[in-house]
Amino acid sequence: DQQVKQNSPSLSVQEGRISILNCDYTNSMFDYFLWYKKYPAEGPTFLISISSIKDKNEDGRFTVFLNKSAKHLSLHIVPSQPGDSAVYFCAASANNQGGKLIFGQGTELSVKP
Amino acid sequence: EPEVTQTPSHQVTQMGQEVILRCVPISNHLYFYWYRQILGQKVEFLVSFYNNEISEKSEIFDDQFSVERPDGSNFTLKIRSTKLEDSAMYFCAGGKGQGTYEQYFGPGTRLTVT
Numbered sequence: 001d002q003q004v005k006q007n008s009p010s011l012s013v014q015e016g017r018i019s020i021l022n023c024d025y026t027n028s029m030f031d032y033f034l035w036y037k038k039y040p041a042e043g044p045t046f047l048i049s050i051s052s053i054k055d056k057n058e059d060g061r062f063t064v065f066l067n068k069s070a071k072h073l074s075l076h077i078v079p080s081q082p083g084d085s086a087v088y089f090c091a092a093s094a095n096n097q098g099g100k101l102i103f104g105q106g107t108e109l110s111v112k113p
Numbered sequence: 114e115p116e117v118t119q120t121p122s123h124q125v126t127q128m129g130q131e132v133i134l135r136c137v138p139i140s141n142h143l144y145f146y147w148y149r150q151i152l153g154q155k156v157e158f159l160v161s162f163y164n165n166e167i168s169e170k171s172e173i174f175d176d177q178f179s180v181e182r183p184d185g186s187n188f189t190l191k192i193r194s195t196k197l198e199d200s201a202m203y204f205c206a207g208g209k210g211q212g213t214y215e216q217y218f219g220p221g222t223r224l225t226v227t
Contacts, residue, residue: 034215036218041221042221043119043218043220044204046215046216049214049215089155089156098143098161098208098210099161099214100171101158102158103157104155
């Protein structure tokens with residue numbers, strides 16, 4: 001079951017540059033998308049979300065873009081900082097509040113000083 | 114800022130034994146979930162719980178699994194007879210609902226079945 005896919009297992013970026021993490025989905029019923037950050041031995045931490053009625057949502061250094069026609073979303077981190085180094089998961093939910101989240105496999109981001 | 118807490122942080126058990134994983138969700142959350150992550154794999158949904166009953170469960174959540182919210186604050190996951198393949202990180206999560214979809218996760222319990 002690969003409804004949510006993150007095709008890049010890892011990404012390395014220089015401090016101060018932009019990090020772009022990508023996510024694709026197949027289920028047209030998904031109407032809400034979330035990004036989580038996870039450190040080893042910790043639970044996922046909610047970062048930012050976007051509803052399917054929008055194409056962009058911004059929160060400080062983090063911006064999520066949604067392209068519904070391509071079933072693609074991306075997370076931009078600008079400027080990247082060493083503390084951003086973690087595994088980033090994209091997750092999706094289908095048109096009911098309280099519904100389960102379907103996660104991608106995650107992308108490990110490494111921000112080098 | 115309120116947090117989801119989980120105990121124990123690490124549980125080692127022998128195959129066939131029962132385990133209970135405990136969670137204290139954030140007090141104003143109405144929806145509760147268990148997820149698990151087998152080492153190297155994605156986070157997988159197990160079960161959701163709302164209004165004191167299961168609202169959805171995955172194929173993984175078979176008769177060996179059960180959930181309870183016995184006292185309005187704790188939320189537990191019981192595995193009746195553990196198998197080697199139950200070894201994973203188990204995460205409790207909660208959400209407010211009310212038009213929001215965000216779920217907030219606890220730190221997890223690492224379950225090791227030997």
